[in-house]
Amino acid sequence: MKQCERDGQIQRSDALPIGLSTQHLESSTEEQMRMQGDLYQLLKDQGYVFGSSGQAGASQELTTATTILAFKYREGVLVAGDRRATAGNMVMYDRTDKVLEIDRSSVMAIAGVPATAYEMARILEHSFKYYRRTQLQELSFEGKLRALSKLLKDNVAAALAGTGAVAPIFAGYDAGQETAKIYFYDILGAEFEGVEYAVSGSGSSTIRGILHYLNTWGEQPLSAMPEEQATVQALRMLTSAAEFDSATGGVNREAGLYPVIKFITAGGVRMMPDLQLRSLFESSVSRSA
Numbered sequence: 001m002k003q004c005e006r007d008g009q010i011q012r013s014d015a016l017p018i019g020l021s022t023q024h025l026e027s028s029t030e031e032q033m034r035m036q037g038d039l040y041q042l043l044k045d046q047g048y049v050f051g052s053s054g055q056a057g058a059s060q061e062l063t064t065a066t067t068i069l070a071f072k073y074r075e076g077v078l079v080a081g082d083r084r085a086t087a088g089n090m091v092m093y094d095r096t097d098k099v100l101e102i103d104r105s106s107v108m109a110i111a112g113v114p115a116t117a118y119e120m121a122r123i124l125e126h127s128f129k130y131y132r133r134t135q136l137q138e139l140s141f142e143g144k145l146r147a148l149s150k151l152l153k154d155n156v157a158a159a160l161a162g163t164g165a166v167a168p169i170f171a172g173y174d175a176g177q178e179t180a181k182i183y184f185y186d187i188l189g190a191e192f193e194g195v196e197y198a199v200s201g202s203g204s205s206t207i208r209g210i211l212h213y214l215n216t217w218g219e220q221p222l223s224a225m226p227e228e229q230a231t232v233q234a235l236r237m238l239t240s241a242a243e244f245d246s247a248t249g250g251v252n253r254e255a256g257l258y259p260v261i262k263f264i265t266a267g268g269v270r271m272m273p274d275l276q277l278r279s280l281f282e283s284s285v286s287r288s289a
Contacts, residue, residue, distance in 0.1 A: 062163060063087045066201030067241050067248045068098055068109035070171050070182045070194065071211060072223045073230035076265035077171045077180040079109050080234040082203070082242065083257055084249025094249055099260045103128045104268045106144060106172030111201035112187070116164040120151045141174040145183055145191055152189035159187040167200045173264055180264045196222055203241030203248035210237050227263065231272060232284045234261055239285060251281055 068081040081098030084091060099109045100121045108124065110117035127147055131139045139147075148170055158164030165187040173180045182194035192198075197211045214233065215222045225233065235251070238259050242250030251258055258277040263270045 062113055063092050063115070064111075064113055064202075064247070066111050067199070067203030067207065067238065067245065068111050068169055068201050069197065069199045069204075069207050069211070069234065069237060070109065070169050070184075071197035071215075071230070071234075072180065072182065073225045073227060074223065075227060076173065076263060077182055078227075078230050078234055078261065078263055079107050079169065079171050080238060080259050080261040081109050082238050082249040082259050084247065085114055086247045089246070091249075094252070094255075094257060097260055099262050101262070101269050101271075102144075102172075103132075103138075105138075105175070105264065106141075106170065107262055107264060107269055108148065109169040109171070109200070110166060111168065111204075112166035113164050116155060116158065117166045117168065120148070120155075120166065120168075123151060124148060138175070141172055141176065141181065144172060145170065149185065149189045149191050152185055152187065156188055169194075169198050169200055171264055173266060173268075178266070201248070203238075203245040206241045206244050207237045210240060228280065231261060231277070232280055235259065235277070235281055235285045251285075253278070253281075 063085050064087070066082070066084070066086075068079070070077055070079040072078075079099050083094055083096050083098075085093040085096040096114065098111070099107055100118075101107050102121060102124050106128075108117075108121055110121070124144075124147060128139055128144065131143075148168070152159075152166065152168075155164055155166065159166070167185060167187050169182065169184045170191075171180065171182045182198045183191050184194055184198040184200055185191050196215055199207045199211065211222070222230070222233075235258075238248065239250055241248045249257070256274060256278075258274050258281065261272045261277065263272070
């Protein structure tokens with residue numbers, strides 16, 4: 001596009017110069033973006049596909065963990081995750097704990113590369129413990145959120161390279177406001193508050209739709225459900241996700257494998273035992289019930 005200044009006015013011509021094609025113009029634009037260090041163009045040149053488990057042409061799949069969810073119920077926040085870790089189409093492990101207790105009032109649920117996520121959880125755990133012992137008080141809830149965001153930002157290079165992407169959910173009890181809260185993050189460290197619920201991982205699209213339906217048109221909103229009813233809904237949602245997503249592990253009654261479900265209330269973090277999960281699954285989830 002040409003610009004010429006005449007009598008103090010700018011005139012534009014949309015006509016391309018003779019012999020210059022649209023394709024040539026686009027390639028020139030891409031070359032300029034490359035020369036200026038445009039991150040998106042540089043990633044495109046390297047064959048990176050956003051949202052993939054690695055760069056195009058990668059010969060080895062990374063182990064990833066999915067699916068996680070959190071929603072508010074009557075007494076606080078429920079956080080749940082399936083047990084499966086996969087590498088491409090291969091099931092690497094069926095006993096993964098994706099809901100990690102960071103301290104006595106907060107948990108981090110992980111979706112993404114477990115090696116990176118577990119290291120982040122260890123750093124957070126030790127950081128919160130160090131602050132508590134040196135300052136003789138708990139780190140504020142906002143401080144905990146910033147700490148996780150900082151770790152994710154420091155991991156941007158690995159996330160964009162496809163070797164260490166993590167999209168966690170952080171839930172905890174905010175003593176200052178006397179309420180349990182849910183936050184979810186993207187792989188670059190941006191944080192978002194889940195007013196009622198949050199989901200992440202490969203099975204999240206299925207669960208998000210169910211959560212919206214239950215919270216909008218159910219007999220009662222999620223935040224009004226008692227603990228047992230909330231647990232049943234979490235089991236049903238993860239079972240539904242496993243039906244449509246091969247990377248999400250369902251319930252394996254023969255092996256005694258059930259999702260990890262933890263509750264966050266004013267009293268702290270508590271995990272529901274497998275025996276109780278088994279009873280609820282057989283009475284309210286299993287089709288043979």
